[in-house]
Amino acid sequence: MSRLPVCLRLPHRLFALIVAALGLLCAGPAVAQEEQSTAPYAYRQLEDPAKEEKAQALMETLRCLQCQGQSIADSDAPIAGSMRSLVRERIAAGEDPEAIRGWLIERYGDYVSYAPQLTSLTWPLFAVPAFLILLAVLLLRRRFRRGGEQ
Incomplete structure (x- = not known):
């Protein structure tokens, strides 16, 4: 017989249940991984090099909606693959x-x-930095003129 105290002896069914639970916990991340896009041209280039070059140039200027920091040409997200395929098609x-x-x-x-259009809603995004630079130049010019007079 075993010399372990009764409280340390686990029944076989409980042990099997613990092992199964640990196995499921370890398998969770593998199941959670995203699948690649199944779109036909997501990972395949066009046969015509000139058309593929046009597609690549356009894909570099489009933002991945899921990654947000990458273009659709660089992203591995499924939506980026679908967008690449759509552009190529x-x-x-x-x-x-x-x-x-x-x-x-x-x-x-x-x-x-990545190349926003100038509209009535976006013009302040372009105008405010230009205005601030102009203001800074005027203030610096005024300050240096005062310094030269003294």
Whole structure:
């Protein structure tokens, strides 16, 4: 017989249950991993090098909606793969890259583009920095003129 105290002896069923629970806990992260996009052109380039170059140039200027810090060309997120495939399919069909960009902006909003459009809502984003730089130049110029007079 075993010399372990009764409180330290685990029944076989309880031991099996603990091992199974630990196995499920370890398997959780593997199940949680994202799958890659199944879109046809997500990871495959176009046959025509000129069209692929156009597609790559456009994809570099479009932001991944999931990663937010990467372009769709650099991101491995499933939505970025779907967007890459969509861009390549439309370029292959002969559509203009700016028309594709316009469609994506219409669908996902201005945030999808790294090159924001100048609209009535976005003009302050462009005007305020220019105004602040102009103000700083005027103040510095005025200060240096005063210093030279003394």
